[in-house]
Each structure stands twice: as C-alpha cells, then as structure tokens.
Amino acid sequence: MNMKPQDKSSGQIRFSAAVRRDLQAAYRALVRTVRRHPWLVQGSVNVVAPKSPSASVTYTWTRKVRAKTATVALSRQQSVAFRKAVEANRRIDAVLRRLRELSQTALLAEVPGVTKRRLDVPQNAGAKSIPKRA
Numbered sequence: 730m731n732m733k734p735q736d737k738s739s740g741q742i743r744f745s746a747a748v749r750r751d752l753q754a755a756y757r758a759l760v761r762t763v764r765r766h767p768w769l770v771q772g773s774v775n776v777v778a779p780k781s782p783s784a785s786v787t788y789t790w791t792r793k794v795r796a797k798t799a800t801v802a803l804s805r806q807q808s809v810a811f812r813k814a815v816e817a818n819r820r821i822d823a824v825l826r827r828l829r830e831l832s833q834t835a836l837l838a839e840v841p842g843v844t845k846r847r848l849d850v851p852q853n854a855g856a857k858s859i860p861k862r863a
Contacts, residue, residue: 787802
C-alpha cells in the first residue's frame, strides 16, 4: 500500500487510494451496522437458573456505572431485546476499533511528522560525560 503524502504544501491531507478505500470500507461497515441495530447497550445479559424447583428463571442486565457494577432485573422479552442491543454494541465497537486503527495508520504515514534523531550518532560529541554512581 502506497502511504506517501500526496500534497504537503496545502493544509488538506490527501491519502493514497488504498488508504482511502480501507477507511471508506470501514466507515460503510459501521453505517450498515448502525442502520440494522438502532439500539445500543453496554454490559451483559445474564440468565440465572432457579435455585429451587418452584422458582422461575430470572434475567438480569449488568453493566459498569462509575466504576461500580449496576444490575437491573429484566423480563424475558426485555432480556431478548437487551441481548440484541448488547451484541450490536459489541459489533459497532469492533468496527470502530478497526476504523481508529486505519485512521491512525493513515495519519502517521500520510501527514508529515517530526524528524527523528539518529541514535547511532552521539548528540554531544565534545561534552564531558558524568560518571554514574554505583
């Protein structure tokens, strides 16, 4: 993939065709996922088996709120809806992670950065070195 900047003089960043194609594909995947799953919820849905023969199955939604675990009791119908929303949220998070990775790679490769110093050439050749204490 060619990752050389196209135009360094203008303020606008021009990415190579391959980088643009990767970023656009990740963005389209994100849009498709959001359209299919309008509800997004963080956390997890749990099914708790009954502890006695006369008890029924219980459903809970658990998530972190300000570094503490919050749990909400759900009906069976709510548990189905919440489970779909949690799965959709995880899919969107995965696509967003990929989009961030592509963006970071593209920006580091395409936008001019600082000149790195060479480590094999001493910076202060004439300066005295201070001995380290043991």
